[in-house]
Amino acid sequence: MRDTVDAVYRSESRRILATLIRLLGDFDLAEEALHDAFTAAMEQWPRDGVPANPRTWLVSAGRFKAIDRMRRRARFDASLGELAERLDAEARRTPDPSAPQDDEAVDDDRLRLVFTCCHPALTPDARIALTLREVCGLTTEEIARAFLTSPPTVAQRIVRAKGKIRDARIPYQVPARADLPDRLDSVLHVIYLVFTEGYAASSGESLTRHDLSAEAIRLGRLIVELLPEPEAMGLLALMVLHESRRAGRTSADGEIVLLDEQDRSLWDRAQIAEGSALVERALSSRRFGPYTLQAAIAAVHAEAATADKTDWRQIAGLYDVLVRADPSPVVELNRAAAIAMRDGPAAGLALVDAILARGELADYALAHSARADLCRRLGRTADARASYERALTLTRQEPQRRFLARRLAELSVPE
Amino acid sequence: MKYLCLIYNQEKNLAGYSKEQWDSLKEEYFAYTGSIKGSGHLLGGNSLQPTRTATTVRVRDGKVSSTDGPFAETHEQLGGYYLIEARDLNDAIQVASRIPSARMGSIEVRPIMEFTQ
Numbered sequence: 001m002r003d004t005v006d007a008v009y010r011s012e013s014r015r016i017l018a019t020l021i022r023l024l025g026d027f028d029l030a031e032e033a034l035h036d037a038f039t040a041a042m043e044q045w046p047r048d049g050v051p052a053n054p055r056t057w058l059v060s061a062g063r064f065k066a067i068d069r070m071r072r073r074a075r076f077d078a079s080l081g082e083l084a085e086r087l088d089a090e091a092r093r094t095p096d097p098s099a100p101q102d103d104e105a106v107d108d109d110r111l112r113l114v115f116t117c118c119h120p121a122l123t124p125d126a127r128i129a130l131t132l133r134e135v136c137g138l139t140t141e142e143i144a145r146a147f148l149t150s151p152p153t154v155a156q157r158i159v160r161a162k163g164k165i166r167d168a169r170i171p172y173q174v175p176a177r178a179d180l181p182d183r184l185d186s187v188l189h190v191i192y193l194v195f196t197e198g199y200a201a202s203s204g205e206s207l208t209r210h211d212l213s214a215e216a217i218r219l220g221r222l223i224v225e226l227l228p229e230p231e232a233m234g235l236l237a238l239m240v241l242h243e244s245r246r247a248g249r250t251s252a253d254g255e256i257v258l259l260d261e262q263d264r265s266l267w268d269r270a271q272i273a274e275g276s277a278l279v280e281r282a283l284s285s286r287r288f289g290p291y292t293l294q295a296a297i298a299a300v301h302a303e304a305a306t307a308d309k310t311d312w313r314q315i316a317g318l319y320d321v322l323v324r325a326d327p328s329p330v331v332e333l334n335r336a337a338a339i340a341m342r343d344g345p346a347a348g349l350a351l352v353d354a355i356l357a358r359g360e361l362a363d364y365a366l367a368h369s370a371r372a373d374l375c376r377r378l379g380r381t382a383d384a385r386a387s388y389e390r391a392l393t394l395t396r397q398e399p400q401r402r403f404l405a406r407r408l409a410e411l412s413v414p415e
Numbered sequence: 416m417k418y419l420c421l422i423y424n425q426e427k428n429l430a431g432y433s434k435e436q437w438d439s440l441k442e443e444y445f446a447y448t449g450s451i452k453g454s455g456h457l458l459g460g461n462s463l464q465p466t467r468t469a470t471t472v473r474v475r476d477g478k479v480s481s482t483d484g485p486f487a488e489t490h491e492q493l494g495g496y497y498l499i500e501a502r503d504l505n506d507a508i509q510v511a512s513r514i515p516s517a518r519m520g521s522i523e524v525r526p527i528m529e530f531t532q
Binding site: 167 | 416502503504505506508524526531
């Protein structure tokens, strides 16, 4: 029986929580109610059998447990009494809020939860913590470990965010059509940050941080399932395509392996197929944005059997569109690298030098490392060495530092 | 629920406005105020005289001191406010985003604290 309840908890607890927040109008009350409902299930299911629809049973149990709790607290706070009676009256009017035929209503609750947790009126850190806690069901300790911070810091962010939701009255709703693009951006950005946090780490804490990428992909799938907007598909595609290369990204001893040197037989074909299909769908909508374009670039890489079969014309073309859709010096730098592959290193170097001359990326290690690489290919060893050394002084990531040191050492050895 | 929308502007930019620019801004504000009156959001609002007219008052150890100027030197200065009634924060953000100065300055939206006896 314990296993049955655990299985229901794993598959249904987030849906139940999302519905309880709507019914009770309060995050903390809903969390207590969720806990109470599962405690009641542990007591009653062994005796009475598992109900035909466990989710409906649990929502209903949670709802009435919350009303009981409020009645007890009303002895100290009269306003809770009124609230309890109002909720009770509502519960009797609509006794079965999550009946199986109401799957759509339950899906709406899950979207409400996502949009509320990612509301732009909350700080970005709070959005991430709240989403991982409420939507994904991670514990405060798990979130803290993944973001290399302390559990009290995470707990405080969550408490503050819930306080703002309550006090400023952030509504529990899916935004109106007119606001949807902006609000969806905020949701996708949270998911993207969770993903990159998990993806960036390649050693040490990698185990728990890998879970973060998996969590982000799960969130991405949820959004695509509930709200199949092109950019949501684009982001999911981008994450899945990056994830497909995970096994090839690092060598057995934890060193970075660049894209052109990766063993492509290690890439996950099923993920590549899924990502490419999503990119196609998003592109055909003609309403796509930066995530879809980045995913399309990743898909072109993924589809090349070997590094020198890469279709650089197509990649450079996609970067041309991306640099207009989402202008940033880092995108420009990547575009320069693609143009170097299409038109030769001299053309790329001219672009990189122009970007560096503007000063925005002067302290960005990867810009100097890209410059060094182009100089090396042009045989300008002294320039290459100077840029690798500059990159080395700027990097803070240990694997990157080792990679640059290795490249620097190779410069001294004639090929 | 009540929210106060505090309108922050760069006074030095406004100081350089021509008469035509002032007139058109005023007209925009009149139209906006009319529209939120019509939608039932408006509870009140005022435009403030510039910060050079401000006086900051403090009482310390029972002694009143008044000093010239606003409490804090900031990049943008408080130039006016609307008190509105809104369904929730999303509704309040909608109303605030249409305040003419939102395009040049910024609007701080603060929920009003309700006290029960």
